[in-house]
Amino acid sequence: LILSLKPNMTENGLGHRERVLNVDTMNPNVKRIEYAVRGPIVQRAVQIEKELKEGVKKPFTEVIKANIGDAHAMGQKPITFFRQVIALCVYPDLLEDDKFPEDAKNRAWRILQACGGGSLGAYSASSGIEVIRQDVAKYIEKRDSGIPSNPDDIYLSTGASDAIVTMLKLLTSGEGKTRTGVMISIPQYPLYSAALAELAAVQISYYLDEDKCWSLDVSELRRAVKAAREHCNPRALCIINPGNPTGQVQNRQCIEDVIRFAAEEHLFLMADEVYQDNVYMEGCQFHSFKKVLFEMGSEYSSVVELASFHSTSKCYMGECGFRGGYMEVINMDPEVKLQLTKLVSVQLCPSITGQALLDLVVNPPQPDEPSYATFIKERTANLHILSEKAKMTEQVLNTIPGIHCNPVQGAMYTFPRLTLPEKAINAAKAPDMFYCMKLLEEMGICLVPGSGFGQRDGTYHFRMTILPATEKLKIVLEKIREFHKRFTEEFS
Amino acid sequence: LILSLKPNMTENGLGHRERVLNVDTMNPNVKRIEYAVRGPIVQRAVQIEKELKEGVKKPFTEVIKANIGDAHAMGQKPITFFRQVIALCVYPDLLEDDKFPEDAKNRAWRILQACGGGSLGAYSASSGIEVIRQDVAKYIEKRDSGIPSNPDDIYLSTGASDAIVTMLKLLTSGEGKTRTGVMISIPQYPLYSAALAELAAVQISYYLDEDKCWSLDVSELRRAVKAAREHCNPRALCIINPGNPTGQVQNRQCIEDVIRFAAEEHLFLMADEVYQDNVYMEGCQFHSFKKVLFEMGSEYSSVVELASFHSTSKCYMGECGFRGGYMEVINMDPEVKLQLTKLVSVQLCPSITGQALLDLVVNPPQPDEPSYATFIKERTANLHILSEKAKMTEQVLNTIPGIHCNPVQGAMYTFPRLTLPEKAINAAKAPDMFYCMKLLEEMGICLVPGSGFGQRDGTYHFRMTILPATEKLKIVLEKIREFHKRFTEEFS
Numbered sequence: 001l002i003l004s005l006k007p008n009m010t011e012n013g014l015g016h017r018e019r020v021l022n023v024d025t026m027n028p029n030v031k032r033i034e035y036a037v038r039g040p041i042v043q044r045a046v047q048i049e050k051e052l053k054e055g056v057k058k059p060f061t062e063v064i065k066a067n068i069g070d071a072h073a074m075g076q077k078p079i080t081f082f083r084q085v086i087a088l089c090v091y092p093d094l095l096e097d098d099k100f101p102e103d104a105k106n107r108a109w110r111i112l113q114a115c116g117g118g119s120l121g122a123y124s125a126s127s128g129i130e131v132i133r134q135d136v137a138k139y140i141e142k143r144d145s146g147i148p149s150n151p152d153d154i155y156l157s158t159g160a161s162d163a164i165v166t167m168l169k170l171l172t173s174g175e176g177k178t179r180t181g182v183m184i185s186i187p188q189y190p191l192y193s194a195a196l197a198e199l200a201a202v203q204i205s206y207y208l209d210e211d212k213c214w215s216l217d218v219s220e221l222r223r224a225v226k227a228a229r230e231h232c233n234p235r236a237l238c239i240i241n242p243g244n245p246t247g248q249v250q251n252r253q254c255i256e257d258v259i260r261f262a263a264e265e266h267l268f269l270m271a272d273e274v275y276q277d278n279v280y281m282e283g284c285q286f287h288s289f290k291k292v293l294f295e296m297g298s299e300y301s302s303v304v305e306l307a308s309f310h311s312t313s314k315c316y317m318g319e320c321g322f323r324g325g326y327m328e329v330i331n332m333d334p335e336v337k338l339q340l341t342k343l344v345s346v347q348l349c350p351s352i353t354g355q356a357l358l359d360l361v362v363n364p365p366q367p368d369e370p371s372y373a374t375f376i377k378e379r380t381a382n383l384h385i386l387s388e389k390a391k392m393t394e395q396v397l398n399t400i401p402g403i404h405c406n407p408v409q410g411a412m413y414t415f416p417r418l419t420l421p422e423k424a425i426n427a428a429k430a431p432d433m434f435y436c437m438k439l440l441e442e443m444g445i446c447l448v449p450g451s452g453f454g455q456r457d458g459t460y461h462f463r464m465t466i467l468p469a470t471e472k473l474k475i476v477l478e479k480i481r482e483f484h485k486r487f488t489e490e491f492s
Numbered sequence: 493l494i495l496s497l498k499p500n501m502t503e504n505g506l507g508h509r510e511r512v513l514n515v516d517t518m519n520p521n522v523k524r525i526e527y528a529v530r531g532p533i534v535q536r537a538v539q540i541e542k543e544l545k546e547g548v549k550k551p552f553t554e555v556i557k558a559n560i561g562d563a564h565a566m567g568q569k570p571i572t573f574f575r576q577v578i579a580l581c582v583y584p585d586l587l588e589d590d591k592f593p594e595d596a597k598n599r600a601w602r603i604l605q606a607c608g609g610g611s612l613g614a615y616s617a618s619s620g621i622e623v624i625r626q627d628v629a630k631y632i633e634k635r636d637s638g639i640p641s642n643p644d645d646i647y648l649s650t651g652a653s654d655a656i657v658t659m660l661k662l663l664t665s666g667e668g669k670t671r672t673g674v675m676i677s678i679p680q681y682p683l684y685s686a687a688l689a690e691l692a693a694v695q696i697s698y699y700l701d702e703d704k705c706w707s708l709d710v711s712e713l714r715r716a717v718k719a720a721r722e723h724c725n726p727r728a729l730c731i732i733n734p735g736n737p738t739g740q741v742q743n744r745q746c747i748e749d750v751i752r753f754a755a756e757e758h759l760f761l762m763a764d765e766v767y768q769d770n771v772y773m774e775g776c777q778f779h780s781f782k783k784v785l786f787e788m789g790s791e792y793s794s795v796v797e798l799a800s801f802h803s804t805s806k807c808y809m810g811e812c813g814f815r816g817g818y819m820e821v822i823n824m825d826p827e828v829k830l831q832l833t834k835l836v837s838v839q840l841c842p843s844i845t846g847q848a849l850l851d852l853v854v855n856p857p858q859p860d861e862p863s864y865a866t867f868i869k870e871r872t873a874n875l876h877i878l879s880e881k882a883k884m885t886e887q888v889l890n891t892i893p894g895i896h897c898n899p900v901q902g903a904m905y906t907f908p909r910l911t912l913p914e915k916a917i918n919a920a921k922a923p924d925m926f927y928c929m930k931l932l933e934e935m936g937i938c939l940v941p942g943s944g945f946g947q948r949d950g951t952y953h954f955r956m957t958i959l960p961a962t963e964k965l966k967i968v969l970e971k972i973r974e975f976h977k978r979f980t981e982e983f984s
Contacts, residue, residue: 021825027662030834073611087586090575119570121810158815342522352813
């Protein structure tokens with residue numbers, strides 16, 4: 001052993017040397033990632049919960065987490081039929097059990113027949129179980145008033161996040177001024193900025209109009225893409241509708257305008273539509289990009305490239321933990337589809353329980369089936385409660401001096417604007433982070449600062465979910481009122 | 493609209509233009525990926541199955557797939573206890589059901605208590621449910637004769653593949669001659685080459701010694717790393733033990749040598765140990781890299797950086813579809829750990845059903861529990877059958893003139909060497925691909941050509957799993973015998 005010849009070794013052996021993997025040598029793109037939804041505030045919240053358990057005294061007895069769209073964690077109950085079918089699939093001995101309704105058994109049997117060896121334990125095709133991709137296509141056709149959907153355009157995924165990252169990965173190429181640029185809204189869901197940082201793609205920010213209920217104005221898209229063409233190659237436009245973190249629902253006209261813009265500017269469209277059932281405001285309606293695109297006629301529908309995303313995690317079911325999702329790709333180059341299939345095959349397949357759950361979401365009980373009535377009752381109740389909470393959140397927040405909140409038209413969040421005293425703004429590098437951390441420490445309320453989603457310079461926000469149970473949500477809103485008043489006085 | 497000013501548009505509107513995303517504009521790293529385990533042979537096998545269903549006549553009535561380590565698809569039954577507990581977790585109403593044993597109920601109750609809102613539908617911490625990480629740490633301690641394991645070093649994952657790609661991602665940096673190089677065995681499991689291609693990291697190949705039962709010789713590692721230092725920055729060494737696709741089990745001495753080599757050469761060690769229960773050959777034993785590292789004393793155990801990987805997909809349970817897995821990181825820089833936690837948080841969390849199943853793998857029924865006897869019976873039977881099939885595969889293949897097969901000491905595969913006639917070698921660009929495709933078309937047997945895993949120039953192999961049910965495996969082996977004879981005659 002000639003240790004002295006080896007790098008980073010002392011003459012005495014292996015001691016006192018730098019690690020192979022340290023912050024200086026690690027992937028610099030990973031370092032650039034930010035993901036506030038699980039950032040420092042949330043980490044501190046987990047710590048505080050531990051301290052409370054250990055008996056540390058706080059001005060509150062529990063931490064209420066309104067930082068993440070996690071419905072079951074906030075007490076929402078699963079849809080009975082969905083869980084019955086999955087339990088039957090997991091443990092098929094239950095198919096003999098009289099306690100399960102026939103439609104649940106039929107559904108489980110059908111899914112198991114489509115699994116290798118009749119077991120959820122087998123891998124599926126990498127793009128997902130074929131029967132389920134067919135069911136997804138039928139669901140899309142029904143949703144979109146009969147516009148055809150091809151199962152070969154459906155790729156099942158591990159939640160929507162996985163599929164979104166996969167699409168961004170396919171789109172990223174070039175160096176310097178030819179590097180792929182991707183347009184994302186500000187505020188945005190930070191998965192997008194994180195994925196672009198990891199891929200070293202260029203983030204092109206376009207701002208939603210807070211004064212017009214976070215609507216999207218095509219002139220702002222034009223401004224953003226024009227400026228970006230100076231330093232990168234804009235190739236994709238991402239839209240989240242209904243909006244996260246901003247809760248707006250896009251109207252049909254706006255979607256048409258966006259599609260026309262994408263066509264003119266030669267951009268690949270990515271439509272994140274995971275909140276498609278979460279529309280609360282009267283007069284608002286969900287329009288899928290796919291449907292609008294095809295209704296605009298073949299001049300558009302034959303050329304505009306679109307990937308749209310859905311998931312089991314949101315809507316009325318909130319089954320985040322199952323990590324089910326899909327994307328539909330429209331007008332994708334057939335050779336790129338082969339490359340996509342190859343790319344997803346490296347990770348073998350999405351979780352089969354997630355795939356099975358997705359199958360139930362796209363193919364729920366039908367009116368002539370025994371589980372229909374209960375299913376409808378549960379779905380309606382979940383959506384109704386969300387709708388009530390959306391209204392309550394907006395109403396209460398708007399009665400607090402120094403907080404302004406747009407209507408929560410859809411999704412699961414509000415992104416209210418905070419008027420902060422000058423002293424607080426000058427005292428903290430990130431005033432909204434400072435605000436949220438103080439809110440957590442003093443009130444036990446866990447929110448995410450607006451800076452984690454992006455906001456216009458000099459404006460401050462937080463994102464709050466509407467998911468806590470009604471009584472808890474009331475407490476959250478009253479605590480925010482009390483805190484905001486105190487904070488404003490303290491720094492005035 | 494000034495259409496003529498926009499790129500890629502005709503004066504007549506949007507028609508006749510190139511797609512935004514095509515094979516020329518897509519991510520070039522993705523194009524470079526190869527993944528033969530689900531490559532053209534497997535795609536053709538799926539097609540042939542469809543043709544058979546449609547009544548197309550073939551010289552066989554079914555395709556037998558021995559291309560992928562997918563035990564349940566090949567008829568292996570799930571472990572009863574595992575599925576009982578998961579069904580209870582999915583549909584907790586069953587906790588009232590007398591048909592389920594008490595220990596299954598207790599286990600389900602414990603897992604549900606650790607889930608947000610007591611539901612598998614909630615997200616977990618991104619590194620996994622804390623209770624499960626504690627159980628993993630206890631499992632590792634027990635496996636490794638008491639060497640401590642810290643739950644904070646455990647990251648649950650979506651199968652082992654996910655964690656392996658995450659580690660490679662962290663390790664990748666630099667450009668040109670400073671670009672990260674990663675040492676992988678040849679033959680290798682193509683996840684590694686695929687991930688390195690995607691990350692544009694440099695693959696450093698070291699060859700296993702086929703003449704010595706695919707053993708690893710440190711002098712070959714030295715040769716490979718020395719050559720690589722000319723053109724990249726070697727930073728990691730990946731080992732698969734027991735071996736995929738080669739089925740060897742490393743002895744303790746060899747593992748020590750590898751650790752010493754990694755220490756001297758300042759390399760991060762990645763130990764893929766997903767087949768740790770799959771050891772069949774008398775005299776062979778699984779030694780974890782972690783255990784050997786700590787038994788070598790603090791000179792090594794305090795400095796060598798190691799990530800080791802495990803999964804629910806292999807061993808006696810074969811629960812691939814649940815996508816459960818974990819990695820343990822040793823001596824990882826604390827700041828890098830924070831970056832790792834941030835990186836995994838972008839995808840929110842691994843599937844909760846996968847996490848729950850992993851919990852059962854690391855914490856199976858204990859001797860005083862009602863499910864113990866059945867569990868042990870099922871586990872023993874599964875491992876015994878695999879062991880029989882490993883022996884049978886080796887024995888039969890070695891009776892075929894022109895095929896030479898090393899002992900299948902462990903894992904689930906054999907990688908026999910084929911003597912092919914000159915004419916066949918000269919006729920085909922990839923002779924083993926040609927061979928496997930012909931075998932599929934003529935015999936209905938689906939294997940993966942050796943070129944998909946890497947092999948020494950001028951040698952030819954295939955990878956075959958030992959997973960088909962015993963009677964089917966006999967058919968597979970006899971069909972290979974018949975085909976190999978015919979192929980040799982045809983091209984002689």
